[in-house]
Amino acid sequence: QDDQFKKVIAHAKEYGYIFPSSEIYDGLSAVYDYAQNGVELKKNIREYWWKAMVQMNDNIVGIDASILMHPTTWKASGHVDAFNDPLIDNKDSKKRYRADVLVEDYVAKIEAKIEKEVTKAAKRFGDSFDKEQFLATNPRVLNYAEQAKTISKRLGQSLEKEDLADVKALIEELEIADPETGSKNWTDVKQFNLMFGTKLGASADHAMDLYLRPETAQGIFVNFLNVLKTGRMKIPFGIAQTGKAFRNEIVARQFIFRMREFEQMEMQFFIKPGTQMHWYEHWKEARLKWHLSLGLGPDNYRFHDHEKLAHYADAATDIEFRFPFGFKELEGIHSRTDFDLANHEKYSNKKLQYFDPEENKSYVPYVLETSIGIDRMFLAVFSNSLQEEELENGTTRTVLKIPAVLAPTKAAILPLVKKDGLPEVAKEIFDDLKWDFQVAYDEKDAVGRRYRRQDAAGTPFCITVDHQTREDQTVTIRHRDTMDQKRVEIKQLNEIIGQEVSM
Numbered sequence: 001q002d003d004q005f006k007k008v009i010a011h012a013k014e015y016g017y018i019f020p021s022s023e024i025y026d027g028l029s030a031v032y033d034y035a036q037n038g039v040e041l042k043k044n045i046r047e048y049w050w051k052a053m054v055q056m057n058d059n060i061v062g063i064d065a066s067i068l069m070h071p072t073t074w075k076a077s078g079h080v081d082a083f084n085d086p087l088i089d090n091k092d093s094k095k096r097y098r099a100d101v102l103v104e105d106y107v108a109k110i111e112a113k114i115e116k117e118v119t120k121a122a123k124r125f126g127d128s129f130d131k132e133q134f135l136a137t138n139p140r141v142l143n144y145a146e147q148a149k150t151i152s153k154r155l156g157q158s159l160e161k162e163d164l165a166d167v168k169a170l171i172e173e174l175e176i177a178d179p180e181t182g183s184k185n186w187t188d189v190k191q192f193n194l195m196f197g198t199k200l201g202a203s204a205d206h207a208m209d210l211y212l213r214p215e216t217a218q219g220i221f222v223n224f225l226n227v228l229k230t231g232r233m234k235i236p237f238g239i240a241q242t243g244k245a246f247r248n249e250i251v252a253r254q255f256i257f258r259m260r261e262f263e264q265m266e267m268q269f270f271i272k273p274g275t276q277m278h279w280y281e282h283w284k285e286a287r288l289k290w291h292l293s294l295g296l297g298p299d300n301y302r303f304h305d306h307e308k309l310a311h312y313a314d315a316a317t318d319i320e321f322r323f324p325f326g327f328k329e330l331e332g333i334h335s336r337t338d339f340d341l342a343n344h345e346k347y348s349n350k351k352l353q354y355f356d357p358e359e360n361k362s363y364v365p366y367v368l369e370t371s372i373g374i375d376r377m378f379l380a381v382f383s384n385s386l387q388e389e390e391l392e393n394g395t396t397r398t399v400l401k402i403p404a405v406l407a408p409t410k411a412a413i414l415p416l417v418k419k420d421g422l423p424e425v426a427k428e429i430f431d432d433l434k435w436d437f438q439v440a441y442d443e444k445d446a447v448g449r450r451y452r453r454q455d456a457a458g459t460p461f462c463i464t465v466d467h468q469t470r471e472d473q474t475v476t477i478r479h480r481d482t483m484d485q486k487r488v489e490i491k492q493l494n495e496i497i498g499q500e501v502s503m
């Protein structure tokens with residue numbers, strides 16, 4: 001697993017997807033730059049989301065609020081008081097960890113044991129293996145599952161009550177050791193606020209203390225009234241936004257899974273109080289469907305309903321994805337009640353209400369939120385797509401099977417040789433296709449090597465121009481995943497590519 005993850009990180013760099021930030025100065029921890037291919041993949045993920053959320057829903061509109069906001073926003077939202085991580089230090093190694101993550105990793109290890117038992121049994125029983133039944137009856141698995149559940153529940157409860165002493169007690173009872181040194185000598189657990197502070201204004205005396213936004217959601221809440229009025233919105237309706245968010249994560253790790261500067265895609269859906277469970281189920285299903293539509297495999301997703309609810313929520317679930325380091329949160333779906341709007345009312349003295357013509361009264365709407373990190377989605381797509389394949393002739397190939405709709409480059413145009421007028425024809429095809437698709441031109445090295453290079457870069461189609469092309473205006477088109485090659489007319493190319501890559 002670790003090896004696979006290392007390959008993912010190395011491949012992301014080698015093929016121009018992700019670079020460490022400011023690398024010539026040895027980088028900045030947990031900050032990354034998107035490279036020439038990465039920026040395209042990221043843009044395509046954003047567009048795929050935007051299309052599903054805004055374009056396809058006539059009651060959802062988008063905005064783009066600023067990163068810097070009036071500081072009172074973060075008092076009203078609860079972030080000044082409650083946006084904390086519980087931290088614990090190891091007295092011997094002097095290393096700092098998130099206490100909840102230490103416990104969650106412990107639980108993940110128990111869950112990995114369950115998976116191992118399942119794999120073993122599946123091998124033993126072959127076709128007759130019934131996974132559901134095995135999970136429900138095998139005593140060892142039941143025991144593991146019970147342990148995992150008890151620990152998660154206790155962690156959830158102590159965090160909810162802010163009982164930090166109990167979080168420490170839990171770590172000691174489970175005999176959790178420093179993952180790097182094995183020491184079990186822990187300090188008490190302390191809270192640490194995750195917001196990045198900054199200053200507005202030049203003179204030190206009059207500068208105003210601001211925060212870089214830790215989530216995009218608040219930009220939507222403070223614009224609720226403006227959008228409601230100018231967009232003539234009727235409940236239920238949604239406001240969507242994508243943009244940067246910043247969190248001073250102490251334990252930033254796992255590549256782009258947890259970064260200090262990242263990008264979110266959030267949608268707040270404003271509803272009538274009392275209907276939140278209906279919309280909670282609706283958005284759970286809709287969002288899972290969106291993920292499944294990309295074809296990364298249904299077994300790689302699961303819901304994880306929260307025991308521990310954030311200060312603003314009355315129901316919450318995560319869509320978890322099977323990352324190379326196990327199942328982890330990819331997207332959150334939260335029923336936020338009227339927590340945000342009601343608090344902004346209180347702090348701003350503005351009425352943030354909706355007049356419901358059917359009820360003939362005004363109320364503060366409830367909110368259902370869907371919130372996903374683009375970077376995590378990027379990691380899900382990228383890590384799942386990277387595969388080593390054994391070929392029939394005994395060799396292997398590295399292929400990046402990014403769903404065609406998201407792939408950075410849709411097609412590479414390759415002249416078979418660098419002479420006989422083939423490059424000229426290939427460039428004509430390139431100039432024609434570039435109006436509709438992100439395409440590449442490559443004439444260097446033998447064509448087989450060029451295919452491998454495009455496979456590894458994730459390009460779904462290779463179009464090869466050969467001598468026959470000059471006679472009959474046909475080319476071969478090769479598919480990345482199947483490696484099948486077909487002879488087609490140049491004028492069909494646009495349609496063939498369009499069929500697979502259009503959103």
Ligand code: ATP
Nearest residue numbers: 249257258259262329330331332371372373375376
């Ligand atoms: P976690 O428990 O993993 O810290 P969270 O529950 O704090 O995440 P939310 O506040 O619900 O996350 O944020 C919504 C989404 O934003 C997450 O599902 C995730 O995809 C993304 N996200 C949150 N923090 C980060 C981060 N530090 N780096 C990258 N993406 C993030």
